[in-house]
Amino acid sequence: MSRDYDVIVAGGGLTGLITATTIAKFTKQNKRILVIDRNDEVNPARKNISGWTCGDAVSKRSIDFYSKEVGITYESPELEHKVKGVVAFSPDRETKVSFDGEGYVLNRKLLGLRQVEDAKKLGVEFLFQTESEKLLSDNGYITGVEILDKDKNKKTLTANVVVDATGSASKLRQNLPLANSFMEKQIDRENDMETTGRYILEFDSGETDTSLYDEDYCIIHLNQDIAPGGYAWVFPKSDNKVNIGLGVQKKRLVTRNQRLGKNDTLQSLIDEYISSNTSIKNYRISSDVDDSGNTRGNWQVPVRRQNDCMVENGYVIVGDAAWLPRPIDAGGIGPGIFASVIAGKTIANALEAEDYSQNSLWNYNTEYVRNYGYQMASFEILRRFLQIVLNEKISYGMKHFLSADDVEKITSREHPSFDKVNMFNPLMLYKILTHWSLAKELRYTATKSNQLVTHSQNYPESPESFPEWQNKLHLLLNDAYSRFS
Numbered sequence: 049m050s051r052d053y054d055v056i057v058a059g060g061g062l063t064g065l066i067t068a069t070t071i072a073k074f075t076k077q078n079k080r081i082l083v084i085d086r087n088d089e090v091n092p093a094r095k096n097i098s099g100w101t102c103g104d105a106v107s108k109r110s111i112d113f114y115s116k117e118v119g120i121t122y123e124s125p126e127l128e129h130k131v132k133g134v135v136a137f138s139p140d141r142e143t144k145v146s147f148d149g150e151g152y153v154l155n156r157k158l159l160g161l162r163q164v165e166d167a168k169k170l171g172v173e174f175l176f177q178t179e180s181e182k183l184l185s186d187n188g189y190i191t192g193v194e195i196l197d198k199d200k201n202k203k204t205l206t207a208n209v210v211v212d213a214t215g216s217a218s219k220l221r222q223n224l225p226l227a228n229s230f231m232e233k234q235i236d237r238e239n240d241m242e243t244t245g246r247y248i249l250e251f252d253s254g255e256t257d258t259s260l261y262d263e264d265y266c267i268i269h270l271n272q273d274i275a276p277g278g279y280a281w282v283f284p285k286s287d288n289k290v291n292i293g294l295g296v297q298k299k300r301l302v303t304r305n306q307r308l309g310k311n312d313t314l315q316s317l318i319d320e321y322i323s324s325n326t327s328i329k330n331y332r333i334s335s336d337v338d339d340s341g342n343t344r345g346n347w348q349v350p351v352r353r354q355n356d357c358m359v360e361n362g363y364v365i366v367g368d369a370a371w372l373p374r375p376i377d378a379g380g381i382g383p384g385i386f387a388s389v390i391a392g393k394t395i396a397n398a399l400e401a402e403d404y405s406q407n408s409l410w411n412y413n414t415e416y417v418r419n420y421g422y423q424m425a426s427f428e429i430l431r432r433f434l435q436i437v438l439n440e441k442i443s444y445g446m447k448h449f450l451s452a453d454d455v456e457k458i459t460s461r462e463h464p465s466f467d468k469v470n471m472f473n474p475l476m477l478y479k480i481l482t483h484w485s486l487a488k489e490l491r492y493t494a495t496k497s498n499q500l501v502t503h504s505q506n507y508p509e510s511p512e513s514f515p516e517w518q519n520k521l522h523l524l525l526n527d528a529y530s531r532f533s
């Protein structure tokens with residue numbers, strides 16, 4: 049059946065633009081690929097009215113992957129500042145864990161402009177100031193989208209494949225009009241969504257203290273009083289410019305306020321966090337023209353494993369719409385880049401084969417989960433555990449229970465094995481016995497992690513075996529959910 053487009057990508061943010069560009073790059077004949085974004089053309093990829101709200105940190109590995117696979121290499125000015133790694137501080141700031149590995153702090157506003165330029169060079173078409181309202185379906189397939197154009201007229205556009213890259217608030221996936229879909233429509237907002245916010249500020253240098261500001265490292269502060277159920281961050285953009293903010297889990301903010309007899313909100317926590325930083329003096333909103341319209345914003349990030357199934361007949365989800373950010377640190381740019389490239393190549397193959405079925409698109413699920421997404425369920429469990437642990441125990445655990453091997457594992461994005469928390473280690477016996485419940489639960493997360501990683505690496509090759517695989521996954525997860533509820 050003839051369609052208006054071969055592919056429609058709803059949402060021209062970071063991941064929608066990479067997916068569209070990758071499809072265009074890997075289709076042999078000229079195919080019509082359309083990106084629909086609600087922003088105007090001079091503000092592409094903006095998440096919401098308050099800007100491109102993000103911590104902006106990404107590993108060099110992710111940027112290099114895109115360059116190697118698709119031939120597009122980001123550079124300055126969209127790669128705004130280079131860093132040597134990330135340092136996470138314990139609540140008492142006495143222990144730091146450095147995750148070395150080069151990375152960048154991006155300028156997301158400039159990156160969006162660069163991405164649109166790259167996509168257009170490969171023939172991708174754009175409809176700006178256009179809202180994707182809902183998915184169209186026919187005979188078990190997604191066949192297009194209903195849009196609201198810039199003059200607020202409702203229209204329908206058809207395509208062989210629709211990619212949903214509309215971010216964490218995706219209304220397309222939530223209202224997926226297919227019966228008996230494997231794709232999960234809703235996230236558990238109470239447990240798996242973080243509320244976050246940040247500023248981009250200029251400042252004068254204050255006290256020299258690399259636990260508070262370091263031009264060479266992205267700093268993370270773990271602290272249940274400052275950022276309950278989440279963490280706070282200080283990511284450098286230069287020697288006098290910073291991306292600074294924090295994220296919380298809403299229900300942990302409520303219990304933290306009850307515990308401390310306070311009435312804080314996300315905004316008051318962010319403002320207090322900034323004003324208490326003695327390395328950042330005389331701070332003010334960035335006056336850099338490249339930050340205009342992007343200096344202050346709040347938004348939400350999903351922090352669970354990716355959607356168990358990311359494809360349907362004629363339909364693919366990527367980025368935050370597929371819940372890709374890492375559960376442990378809410379980093380969604382790296383996973384988003386890997387997934388968008390795999391999704392783009394898979395869709396390009398489906399176009400060549402003229403087969404848009406779930407079966408034909410399934411490779412995206414398998415390749416992404418087996419190579420990148422396999423640790424996410426295990427990080428989801430570690431995150432759920434850490435969210436219920438108070439500051440004193442986190443500081444103690446980071447000081448005494450993390451081994452060099454654990455840090456190396458975390459650096460390479462694997463789950464730590466917490467081998468130090470072993471009853472047969474006489475040197476550790478006293479520490480384990482005095483912090484028994486912490487030691488026991490860390491061991492539990494490590495054992496559970498092994499099971500979840502192994503299970504995820506066996507993600508099914510085709511849709512037929514998916515229900516059985518998913519049942520087992522949920523059995524493994526439910527046991528941990530009830531333990532850490």
Ligand SMILES: Cc1cc2nc3c(=O)[nH]c(=O)nc-3n(C[C@H](O)[C@H](O)[C@H](O)COP(=O)(O)OP(=O)(O)OC[C@H]3O[C@@H](n4cnc5c(N)ncnc54)[C@H](O)[C@@H]3O)c2cc1C
Pocket residue numbers: 058059060061062063064084085086087092093094095096101102103104105106178179180181213214215216219244245246293346347348349366367368369373378379380381382384
């Ligand atoms: C405060 C904060 C800090 C973060 N820090 C980091 C970090 O330091 N490192 C990291 O790796 N990740 C971080 N993340 C996560 C990261 O920003 C996201 O994972 C990433 O932006 C996801 O890209 P996306 O393209 O999927 O979605 P988005 O960036 O949200 O893009 C979605 C696009 O779709 C458009 N859109 C939405 N709905 C519609 C519609 N109905 N019709 C048309 N267009 C629509 C939007 O306007 C936007 O252009 C952070 C997130 C937040 C909120």
